[in-house]
Amino acid sequence: MPDINRQPENIPALELLAGDVVTAAEALLGRVLIKEENGRQLKARIVETEAYHEFNDPACHAARGRTKRNSVMFEKAGHIYVYFTYGMHYCMNLVAEDEGRAAAVLIRAVEPLNNIDLIKTRRPKAKKDADLTNGPAKLCRAFNITTKQNGFFLGRESISIVEAQKDFTRPEIVKTTRIGISKGRELPWRFYLKGNRFVSKP
């Protein structure tokens, strides 16, 4: 009998992130992202992720070595890497694998679990609920995550990841190629919860 507690989806987030980044990206689906903001707790279920790795992955920010921007990717697993892009957007990643090796999981989409009214004020252009957080920059906007959080460590500061809710049954997971990139398109390193309406569109 296999030990069910050793299945990736049951391994604590920090331990999971310390291992293979692609395995971690898949096993993070369904877990809950929490952000603390002056006594308030924002919660959202992770529904879409992508893996990035410095080796054999030209789309990775660290594909050509360490720079000022990507340096957090080389830190210990569990750090948070936030970058600014397109002149106006932020995207959040969870650093994975061994310290000194750059790898990270991009959180592409989440499903808000509370504070919906607050999120709506931060995403005034959203036409329907799914638009609130169905993209990497949208969720950062909804959770007020910017480069101010770059270098934070999970559970140590205002951002943490906890296990999936007990009453949540994980649906089938879809494994496919990453989107929004021009290099490394062939790698099947994007994962999402099948049928979830908060999953982003290519």
Add this chain to the structure above:
DNA sequence: CAGTCGATGTACT
């Protein structure tokens, strides 16, 4: 619906 395109600032060549 789908396709196209401008916004807007930074990192890196």
Add this chain to the structure above:
DNA sequence: GTACATCGACTGG
């Protein structure tokens, strides 16, 4: 100078 791990507005069907 160019590209960018995006979004939202706009067009045409």
